[in-house]
Amino acid sequence: MRTTRLLLRSGLTAAAAVTLPLGLTGPAGAVSGISVSTTGSTVSVTTSACTQNGGSWGNASLIASSQANFAQGRQVALAGTTISQSAAWSGVSPGTYTVVVVCSNGITAGTQAVVVAPPSRPTISATSAPSPSRGVMGGVGGAARDYGPVTLGVGGALVGIALVATGWILRRRSRPYRF
DSSP states (O other), X not given: OHHHHHHHHHHHHHHHHHHHHHHHSOOTTOOOOEEEEEETTEEEEEESOOOXXXXXXXXXXXXETTOXXXXXXXXXXXXXXXXXXXXXXXXXXXXXXXXXXXXXXXXXXXXXXEEEOOOOOOOOOSOOSOOOTTOOOOSSSGGGSOOOHHHHHHHHHHHHHHHHHHHHHHXXXXXXXXX
């Protein structure tokens, strides 16, 4: 009975593990979407979902978070081939934007949010000397040297002898009648 329950549970778990990725992939004819990237103050979008209709692939819009709709955003016509279409905006100021691609047949290929970061400032170093390659070597000097196994063995033996001698002396002192 117990083995049957265990096999039933593991069978259900395996079935769920197999069907979950299949359910997440969606229908076979689903639109592939868009891919948005930023380089400095340039935002670019790439898609393969649009088809050419009347000599046009469609439009891509860059909408700032303060803008309400497509008409207020910066629109660019898509250019490309049947395999890939793209658009780009240069001189984009830092902030959060939404990129929307609408194909020439009126179907939205996808939307994606993108953050344009402010340009990084160069760091100024106050020291001109190179930093040590092995890091900081603290201590009295023993931390800066690598001792071999013979030296460490002799040191361990001396510590062991000291412990045995301490135990022997304490044992002798606990019996005052012995010398």
